[in-house]
Amino acid sequence: MSSDPESPKLEDGHQLLLKRLGVTIDAGTLRLALTHRSYAYENGGIPTNERLEFLGDSILGFSVTDALYRDNPTLPEGELAKRRSAVVSTRALASIARSLGVGEFIYLGQGERLTKGRNKSSILADTMESLIGATYLTHGIETARELVMRLVGPLLADSAVLGAGTDWKTNIQEIAAARHLGTIEYEITGTGPDHNRSFSARLLIGGQHFGTGAGPSKKEAERSAAAAGWNVLQERFAGKGGAAGSASGTAAG
Known part of the structure; x- marks a missing residue:
């Protein structure tokens, strides 16, 4: 005991x-x-x-x-x-x-x-x-x-x-490649004490802002930003073969 x-x-x-x-x-x-x-x-x-x-x-x-x-x-x-x-x-x-x-x-x-x-x-x-x-x-x-x-x-x-369960970051890579959108970057900022940090991420593709996300880790913040970016891309390319075009659209998480 x-x-x-x-x-x-x-x-x-x-x-x-x-x-x-x-x-x-x-x-x-x-x-x-x-x-x-x-x-x-x-x-x-x-x-x-x-x-x-x-x-x-x-x-x-x-x-x-x-x-x-x-x-x-x-x-x-x-x-x-x-x-x-x-x-x-x-x-x-x-x-x-x-x-x-x-x-x-x-x-x-x-x-x-x-x-x-x-x-x-x-x-x-x-x-x-x-x-x-x-x-x-x-x-x-x-x-x-x-x-x-x-x-x-x-x-x-x-x-x-x-x-x-969707691998949003892989989806974004596929879309950017299929549409020749440019380099993908995630700008990360963190706040709070070391034992309780929170993070935010901005998704940039070809230097343009496509989405923002937040999470308890850098990985989660990037994933959230990628999910937001997917929605922006869906709207932008609506009627033009979908966001992914010739890309696969989704990937296993």
Whole structure:
């Protein structure tokens, strides 16, 4: 048992988390699923949730792939892959975790707690995968798949989430090449303290401004700017063969 003063408080909430998940998981496996490596390091090198995360990632991917294949008999492989990528992404899993309040139950080291680790998308997404893995160990594949579809299934019909799986930056590259628009650049600016930075990006193509985006990382800001730029290009080239022209239009995320 850890000497961490937060530990009893976290354990008191385990039943609430299980109620939200709609499953039962034995106490030891649940605690392991919620143990981040930062906490393990500060508490004598105890086991972390990373092996469960590895297991849950495979179950998540298979369950979503199976559902997509069965429910969309006419979709080509590329579109199936794009949809799977969208709903198993860090962004999507973190959103699910936030809706369940998973962050408040994760065992984190002091450094992660001080830097708002309970709301970091990467930690939340990894913990969701470890909880899926824990469910599998406790109940087997069918219950684990039911959990996955209960949590992720609604996202398969959410156009906003599916759109988030689109590789907008690749789309912009294809459009710029097909239309001979010039060099692509992203101007990045950052604000806020080092542990809580936010970024904005301006998309320039051939020196012209096509879109602005924002996000918690440079990558997300660029991606958001590219998505905005895609809409501008769609309007500009409407009636002229579409934005991409001879380009492919979309790419798997």
